[in-house]
Amino acid sequence: MHVTIARVHENLFNGEAESVSVPTTGGEITILKNHEPLAATLKPGTLTVRSGGETQSFTVEYGVLEVSGSTVTVLL
Amino acid sequence: MALKDIKSKIQSVNRTHQVTKAMEAVSAVKMRKSQARAFSGRPYARSALSILERLAPSLASVKHPLTEKRTEKHSAFIVVTSDKGLAGVLNAAVLKETSRRLEALTIPKDAVDIFAFGKKAAEYFERRGYTLKDRFENISDDVSIEDMERTAQTIVNGFTVGMYDRVDIVYTNFKSTFEQQPVWRRVLPLSSGALHDIVVGIVPEKGMFARPGNGESPSFYTTEPSSEEVLDVLLPRLTSVILYHALLESKASEHSARMVAMKNASDKSRDLSKSLLRTFNKVRQAAITSEVSEIVGGIEAMASK
Structure with missing residues (x-):
């Protein structure tokens, strides 16, 4: 699953990952492979990307999440 | 031409050479920086636009104030140029494109508000009697996103309350160091056609970001909490992204063109x-030759006495 996390002026993460945990307005969700297409708004919290035993965290204030096919895009 | 005149001319040409050479070096450094910034801004803009594009089927059905088409009575034009000249046809091309678009609009002059980024645009439209709603000068190379959001907010609010019925932007798209192109885009009301143009325009022809967007487009989206709320977050943001992106591209273009x-x-x-040095040498040699022949002539005249 390809994950892109970007801010307007910089690219925070761009690569393969096994799972992504995102704080959406509806509650915290974790996205794994083959998730159904989803578009959601985010609320303040922490976003975690796990790839091959490594985890990376990003602070979220506000943004949009999109899952389509095998790509996950988070715009902060 | 006298020797002295040529000499001073050579000196002045050399001085100009020094100045232009220094400016070239400075622009080269600035160009590299602003190109990197323009490129780093592209993934976000591309993703934001393609999300919206994929949500577009619902865009038609969802009623959002920013996608609403109205009869065009008042319009806002955002024009991005540089503050200083000496950048080839860059500014002239943008201003010409803007004038062309303004003429194509069937809106009287006094119903058009201009948002001018850069001194050249401000001066140009002031002279031609347009209303300058806002002017921004001395924008540093690291365009701040906060400033952008403020302007975008003004424009989005203006559109929402009906002060403007459409908003356009003209800026320079950075294609390569040697090629920059003035482009015009309709910002508001947002439509899937206009968005598609922007997405296509943002992907560079070659280089590390030149990959086509993923074509797979799910026919159905689960939206949380609702399509309206996702659009509510995305659409106003998109306006500032378009604006920010336009400024970055223009900066990169400006420095490259310069x-x-x-x-x-x-x-x-x-x-x-x-070539002046060659003329100088010729004139100098001619003077020496004529002097020598005068002396030789004088000696001969004296010897024959």
Whole structure:
């Protein structure tokens, strides 16, 4: 699953990952492979990307999440 | 021409050469920086636009104030140029494109508000009697996103309350160091057609970001909490992204255009200085030859006495 996390002026993460945990307005969700297409708004919290035993965290204030096919895009 | 005149001319050409060469070097550094910034801004803009594009089927059905088409009575134009000249045809091309678009609109002059980024645009439209709603000068190379959001907010609010019925932007798209192109885009009301144009325009022809967006488009989206709320977050943001992106691209274009213009100028001044030096040597040699022949003539005249 390809994950892109970007801010307007910089690219925070761009690569393969096994799972992504995102704080959406509806509650915290974790996205794994083959998730159904989803578009959601985010609320303040922490976003975690796990790839091959490594985890990376990003602070979220506000943004949009999109899952389509095998790509996950988070715009902060 | 007298020897002294040529000499002073050579000196002045050399001075110009030094100036243009320094400007070329400075622009080259700035160009590299602003190109990197323009490129780093592209993934976000591309993703934001393609999310919206994929949500577009619902865009038609969802009623959002920013997608609403109205009869065009009042319009806002955002024009992005540089503050300073000496950048080839860059500014002229943007201003010409804007004038062309303004003429194509069937809206009287006094119903158009201009948002001018850069001194050149402000001066141009002020002289032609347009209403300058806002002018931004001395924008540093690291365009701040906060400033952008403020302007975008003004424009989005203006559109929402009905002050503007459409908003357009004209800026320079950075294609490569040697190629910049003035482009016009409709910002508001947002439509899937206009968005598609922007997405296509953002992907560079070659280089590390030149990959086509993923074509797979799910026919159905789960939206949380609702399509309206996702659009509510995305649409106003998108306006500032378009604006921010336009400014970054224009900056990169400006420095590239200036570097190329200055390179041409310093090449030309080097050639000119060379040919002037040749003239100088010829004139000097002619003077020496005539002096020598005068002396020889004088000696001969004296010897024959």
